[in-house]
Amino acid sequence: MKKLALLLLFSFILFGCAGSLDTSNMSPEDRLAHAMKLYNDESYEDAIKEFEPLVMQFPGHAIVDQAQYYLGMSRFNRKEYILAAYEFSKLINNMAASKLLPDAQFMLGECYYQLSPDFSLDQKYTKKSIQEFQSFVDFFPNHERTKTAEAKISELNDKLAYKEYNSAYIYERLEYYNAALYYYNNVVETYHDSKYASLALFNRINILVMKSRNAEALKEIAKYMDRYPDTADYPKVAEIKKSLEKAG
Numbered sequence: 001m002k003k004l005a006l007l008l009l010f011s012f013i014l015f016g017c018a019g020s021l022d023t024s025n026m027s028p029e030d031r032l033a034h035a036m037k038l039y040n041d042e043s044y045e046d047a048i049k050e051f052e053p054l055v056m057q058f059p060g061h062a063i064v065d066q067a068q069y070y071l072g073m074s075r076f077n078r079k080e081y082i083l084a085a086y087e088f089s090k091l092i093n094n095m096a097a098s099k100l101l102p103d104a105q106f107m108l109g110e111c112y113y114q115l116s117p118d119f120s121l122d123q124k125y126t127k128k129s130i131q132e133f134q135s136f137v138d139f140f141p142n143h144e145r146t147k148t149a150e151a152k153i154s155e156l157n158d159k160l161a162y163k164e165y166n167s168a169y170i171y172e173r174l175e176y177y178n179a180a181l182y183y184y185n186n187v188v189e190t191y192h193d194s195k196y197a198s199l200a201l202f203n204r205i206n207i208l209v210m211k212s213r214n215a216e217a218l219k220e221i222a223k224y225m226d227r228y229p230d231t232a233d234y235p236k237v238a239e240i241k242k243s244l245e246k247a248g
Helices: 002-020 028-040 046-056 064-079 081-094 103-116 125-141 146-173 177-190 196-209 214-228 234-247
Strands: none
Touching: 028 046, 028 064, 046 064, 046 234, 064 081, 081 103, 103 125, 103 146, 125 146, 146 177, 146 196, 177 196, 196 214, 196 234, 214 234
16 A cells, blocks of 8 residues: 555656656757747646746747747737737747748737627727737738638627617617717728628618708718618618609
């Protein structure tokens, strides 16, 4: 029984020390391999402890960009998105010749994407994610992840558009029509590619008609019919146009 207990204790000590192997006398390549093994084993906290000194001690070495990138990935996998964004930014700003630059730029956008909150909250990180994904698309248009970045830009723009649309809708329900018109117009002009743009313009037309601002309504109708000929509300807009023209 004592032998079994000692064996278990030895195994526990050996396992517990596995992540804290003394790498000080290893070559940079071997240290990186050890750090990558920890990363691939999802021991991200231990991996961070290995990647960080590699970045600091070997700033000009060929392995440093990989260490920097996977330091960011380790932070990301721990959901430490602000710290991960910082690490990816360091690679982008300091290692412009790295082959990992496109991946770092994509992951920078992904960090802010993960931080993007519900539409009702402040959208600072949503806007930063769009900015970084757009930089990725602009600089690496043929990358295999470009379509993913474009899809996320569209998704995030829809979130921003819905925030504006929801504000307009609330103002309309409260009968603050000038404010509603303003926010609907923001959706139409700023987020014209979003799924909320045609809805916003349709609602804007209805408010203008209700307020007897027929000349303005006709201008908005012409815009709607030019931009959104395939929408479900197009026949309704056409009927409003006929009605206004008939009324003179």
